Amino acid sequence: MNTVESLEMPLREIAHARAGDKGNRTNISLIAYDARHYDLLVAQITPERVAQQFAYRKPSHVARYLLPKLAAMNFVLDDVLDGGVNDSLNLDMHGKALSFHLLAISLQVPIAMHLQTIKETA
């Protein structure tokens, strides 16, 4: 994508997220505020991109489930919680904070789309 036509911004600007744990696995939902941005998420926030963001936690697998009717995706990251709530030494043994690590990923938003949103908000 040509940088003149698009703007780089953190995911947090166009989507929200929630993390939940089960054992040594976290799931992080990613939900577009505006359904028109859903395709951007699908195109850019791939399982590979998410695996890269969490690489330091060595996920053994990252699955992505698409929920177009909710303009949402669900990421499931295996083996990233240091054994899970009963084994981890983390203060946040559930990994509750990880949703905001996902939202720190940046993505390219076409300027036209960005302007349209600003105009409507104004």
Added chain:
Amino acid sequence: MRQGRNTQTLAVGCGAGFSGDRIDAPGPVVRTLIERGGPAVIIFEMLAERTLATAQLARRANPEAGYEVLLDLVLRPILADCIKHDITIIGNFGAANPRGAGSMIQRLAAELGLAAPRIAVVEGDDLSSGDCRRIVRDALEGDFDEHRFVCANAYQGAFAIAEAITAGAQVVVTGRVADPSLALGPAIAHFGWAETDWDALAGATMAGHLLECGAQVSGGYFADPGYKDVPGLDDLGFPIAEIAADGSCIVTKASNTGGLVDARTVKEQLLYEIHDPARYLTPDVVADISDASVTEVGRDRVRLTGVRGHPRTPTLKANVFFDGGWLGEGEISYAGAGAESRARQAMDVMSKRVGRELQMRFDLIGVVSVLGDDKDRLLNATSVGAATDVRLRIAAKHEDSAQIDRMLRELTALWTGGPAGGGGVRVNKRQRLSLRSCLVPRERLPASYAFL
């Protein structure tokens, strides 16, 4: 509540989303259910994974104990109103001792001058002894350590709850049941669904899923100022689901409270702790939300439709706890110019004095902490900065509590023997429980209810 083939909506309020939830939350929910009129119940989800193992240990120390310790505080303000207005109370606050909880509620009712309520206890989840324990041992194969075993509990489903309500229970006390089954049980009793009404069971299961974490669907675990603003976060109203005869629902919340219910809060909670959205497994049904829709239908009113159900699996999930050794944690703070350098120097001292015998995790709170990992990969990849308010945290686990004691003494010794200006030492040691999960055959482990 009346049972059978009702067509009228059932209102299911939520009074707690975990053990230790706000005890002033159920009051406004009950008041709203009364004002609304019509059939209503209130559920209490108070049993996280570890809560039950802790309760089992408490019961071993005192046979009268082992149920939710806050039960009196939670039910006292609402019990009379619920009985008077025919609002059935369903809760997993029985934990490791549902009969003990039931007796406590009987005493509470007597103390409040109420006629003795009909209290049912649901049993069949505890697999800790006898044949059940053998089933669990077989399911875990080589992973079952008899010497370290603490307890085993299966996640039971909604039908025993439904049967108890149909038989006239005003209060249903359970131990381990799947969280959404707390809401599905009364819906089954109310609508008369069969065990194979998969779509309806799945719909009400997801209603229960939305309710089971209390405020998490009504503005809690959600606010992000400037992005997701929540009015009245200091007075969050707890949720209510109005479940229809087809299993779809409208989620709303207690009147005259803070918080909000909108498409965003509902979507976040719908996907909370879900893996494959097409296969959300509970003891009652396999729920499929891959085609579900969430629609705002009014202020603080969101409709969930399109949930599909598939036949339940032949197994139940069981959680098995074992003694997990000891966890030690210690912290010390550094502030002002050079704080980060001094905290990092303290970390180096700990590493050199203890690191050979014990694998420690380090956090530099104020630089890198909760996002980090137990191997400190993120911390090691973070360049040294100039943070001016840094708290060093160390943590380790070990079988031998003496090793943990030694680590904590070394951390404490940083007070006088570490870098300049270190203060605020706190150390903490506690026993750990480790968890193994397995699947056990449903037909060998039926749940049942009994009146006290």
